[in-house]
Amino acid sequence: NAGVMQNPRHLVRxxxxxxxxxCSPMKGHSHVYWYRQLPEEGLKFMVxxxxxxxxxxxxxxxxxxxxxxxxxxxxxxxxxxxVRGDSAAYFCASSPPPSGTQYFGPGTRLxxx
Amino acid sequence: xxxxxxxxxxxxxxxxxxxxxxCDYTNSMFDYFLWYKKxxxxxxxxxxxxxxxxxKNEDGRFTVFLNKSAxxxxxxxxxxxxxxxxxxxxxxxxxxxxxNYKLTFGKGTLLTVNP
Numbered sequence: 001n002a003g004v005m006q007n008p009r010h011l012v013r014x015x016x017x018x019x020x021x022x023c024s025p026m027k028g029h030s031h032v033y034w035y036r037q038l039p040e041e042g043l044k045f046m047v048x049x050x051x052x053x054x055x056x057x058x059x060x061x062x063x064x065x066x067x068x069x070x071x072x073x074x075x076x077x078x079x080x081x082x083v084r085g086d087s088a089a090y091f092c093a094s095s096p097p098p099s100g101t102q103y104f105g106p107g108t109r110l111x112x113x
Numbered sequence: 114x115x116x117x118x119x120x121x122x123x124x125x126x127x128x129x130x131x132x133x134x135x136c137d138y139t140n141s142m143f144d145y146f147l148w149y150k151k152x153x154x155x156x157x158x159x160x161x162x163x164x165x166x167x168x169k170n171e172d173g174r175f176t177v178f179l180n181k182s183a184x185x186x187x188x189x190x191x192x193x194x195x196x197x198x199x200x201x202x203x204x205x206x207x208x209x210x211x212x213n214y215k216l217t218f219g220k221g222t223l224l225t226v227n228p
Contacts, residue, residue, distance in 0.1 A: 004156070033214065042117070042202060042218035043157070056215065091156050095214070101147065102216060104156035 002027065004094050004105035005074075012111045019079040019086070021108045025094030032075045033102055034067060037089045049075060082112045116140045117205050119219035127227055132190040134222050136203030139184065144207035147216070148177060148188045151200045161188070165207075193226045200224070 005024040013019050025032050031050055035043040046059040049069035057067065064082075069075040079086055089109050093102035118137045126132045134148075144165040149157035163170040163177045163186070170177050176189045190197055203219040 006156075031214070033216075035216075035218075040220070042220045043204075043216070045215045045217070048214055059215075101159050101162060102214075103159060104149070106154075106156045109154075 004092055004103055006090075006092050006105035006108050008108060009106060010109050010111070012113065013082045014113050015083055016081050019082050019110055019112075021077040021079075021090050021092075021110070022074040023077070023092030023094075023105060024074045025092075026103055029094035029096055029103075031095045031097070032069050033093045033095075034075075034077050035091045035093065035104075037091065037107075039088075043091060046077075079110075082110075084112050086110060087112045115219075116143075117203055117217050117219040119201075119203055119222050121222050122220070123223040123225070125225045125227060126193050128195055129192045132188075132193045132197065132224055132226065134188045134190075134201050134203075134224065136186050136188075136219055137184055138186075138205050140205070140207075140217075141184065142207050143205040143217075145205065145213065146177070146179060146186050147204045147206075148175075149202045149204060150197075151202060151221070157202055160201075190224075193224075195226050195228050198224060198226050 033048050034046040037043045047067045048056040064080045066078045089107045091107045093104045095102045147162040148160045151157045161172050161175045163179050179186045200221040200223050202221045204216040206213050
């Protein structure tokens with residue numbers, strides 16, 4: 001009974017490159033959330049998705065960031081033209097209904113050189 | 114504008130004693146509160162939650178208390194064990210627009226339980 005899976009666990013990119021972070025929710029969960037944690041900070045909500053739908057992206061930066069959750073396959077958080085300020089831990093969570101408890105994956109630590 | 118505050122960055126207790134972690138919130142629309150535990154290089158692990166219709170929820174060694182009038186909640190761990198050493202995050206959901214899925218986190222409290 002696997003939990004939330006995220007890969008890669010660590011990702012190093014140079015400024016201007018693209019970063020793709022993947023998240024597979026727990027079995028039976030169809031709601032996915034992405035959070036970002038900057039050093040010495042709490043987690044900040046970025047986006048909430050259901051299969052093939054973005055429900056709330058109010059926490060996403062207006063440019064360079066996008067997310068999807070296709071009918072088949074994992075959810076993807078994509079960051080184009082990365083900058084040093086994008087260096088952070090990115091966590092994905094999933095839940096059965098949206099008001100249920102969210103269960104988190106191990107995170108992807110992105111380092112932008 | 115920090116809506117969930119954990120004012121103690123760290124807490125140190127002796128094994129076997131009680132650990133009390135505190136959390137304050139400012140948004141009176143929050144109606145569901147959660148505590149997560151996080152080890153370094155891992156994701157947050159759900160511990161316990163409480164709905165605003167209750168003032169206490171207990172699960173084994175963990176008890177969460179909610180004081181709505183004071184907008185304050187606390188997590189009690191008794192007895193504390195060395196394996197409890199981790200960062201504890203308080204989180205809340207609810208708020209305007211029915212966004213009961215959007216968790217707002219505090220900055221966390223590092224708990225160290227000394228043998």
